[in-house]
Amino acid sequence: MEVPNPNPSNHPSNYKTKKKKNQSPEGKFRRDLDLCSKHKDLSTAISLYDSALSHHIRLIHHHFNALLYICSETLSDHSAKISAYEFGFRVFDHMLASGIKPTEATVTAVARLSAAKGDGDAAFELVKSMEKYGEKPRLRSYGPALMCYCANSEAEKAYELEEHMVAAGVGAEEPEVAALLKVSAETGRREKVYEYLHKMRERVRGVSEATAEIIEGWFGGAVAAEVGVLDWDEDGVREAILRNGGGWHGMGWMGEGNWLVKRVNVGEDGGCVCCGERLVCVDIDRAETEIFAQSVASLALEREVQANFRDFQDWLDKHIEYEAIVDGANIGLYQQNFAEGGFSICQSSLML
Template identity: 60%
Template structure:
């Protein structure tokens, strides 16, 4: 008697079969095979869903880098998206990202950006960094700085943060467009967000400081005291006063010694503290934790006391200082330790 467990599975329905074969083409990066499957599915009136279209769109968007496949990928990619819309299949973030990449490959950055801006009409479709990249990079490559800034502004509006690649692209288009104010802004964004940049980003920075425009910008007359105050307020990392000084920049690549000295100019590197806004945010976080864990009335009274006595630059935690290293048999609260710290 035949074991029912060994029975072969019944044949798949057309939709599932199409999905399986399409996934195989996607894994193999076989665009032509996927197109053939798609044409057959359309001819046979196979019911297509979002996953089907996304798989095809993804394959098309990844094939535009191949010169032999680019034209076909663009043709079928846009055709599939129009077909998707005509069937009432709602795109998601992956759908929009794929079509935006197709638009950028075609050089149509405006359409790529319009796709992202129009995502609000789709349920549960929230743009991500990768969704904006096609439009942003395309505008930057076209040296359309104003449109690139518009994309950045839209990203900021929905809470999408720039990373090194995006900042480097914006820095490059700003430098080549002679937008010194934006160059200054993106340099400090790199400083605060990236810290250690890649080789390609370093080249962009070097190109700016070696260029003629960099030597032309800057204030000859400036308030030294105000600059020092700005450095202090911003934690020692930068002054925030814009370009000061004028003339050619000395551009060299160097390294830092184990003792913190620059091997090129010999200057001693110093620690950079957090700036005013970061300090305020940190203080707010600490206060929030304290209110959760301590008696609220007591901490509120302490905050009120601090506001009245804000002339103090430091407060000594006597309990921790006095009991420091006193956890032994004859140990106790060391008033002398507190006195030493205060002095």
């Protein structure tokens, strides 16, 4: 049987109401703003902001970032788009005037607002400004300006932005490479199409439907049919393929004429069901091999006696005719990790 509460004022619902009534204006503002952020409610956020200013509530970094986040997330709503970027820039100007340093998230949100206005230059300048704030741009920071440039067919500006990305140590992923590939194809930049196709090859295991359509559009177009040379050095091409790990030669387009574009399947044995060619295993290229070798050497110098390892390196330099070095100790211990296992001289002898 339920026992009546002798003190109704201690009922939980009354306590919550009392707690809300005793909440400070700053606390209530933050709570209401967080709710707006959760529901992406721009109109209420604007009202809260104006009310906070009229009541002289001091805005902190969290408030500004929440407001800018709401603005950037509202851009997809066409009816609220203009209000979003007008209010967003007002908030950002207030933030800077208050002496609050923007973070990477802050700048990225404002860059989205600039790109929504079609101003890729402003979005790019915002990314460049991160350095003076002590912030490092991320891939999402570059995205708004890059997509804006590509949508406006401003290929050269898109290439400049990508160079800035590379210098900052930021690598593009499929959406960014696809956008660069598309603007290159649309503006007839055949050398850039070639470049971004191979960047796609290096970074993406399987392309999306949208990317596949961009690639098909290029090879089915008139410009692609005019690209290439008829005479080339076959030995030079083979050497370049070997140098690049067997995946590609990197010497540009070979041959001219219309491309035959088809979507095909590859069998379990690696063979193409259309042309009959078999996929090949691609190794790392020489540049990657050198980086790997340097990493192994650095690790060895940390763990082994440095003089001994350097002597081994000198020996290798003097015996370049050897293509492989067999580690006898590892051969002798191969598959010996059982109770009676140990160094097997027999296994080592078999390698002689």
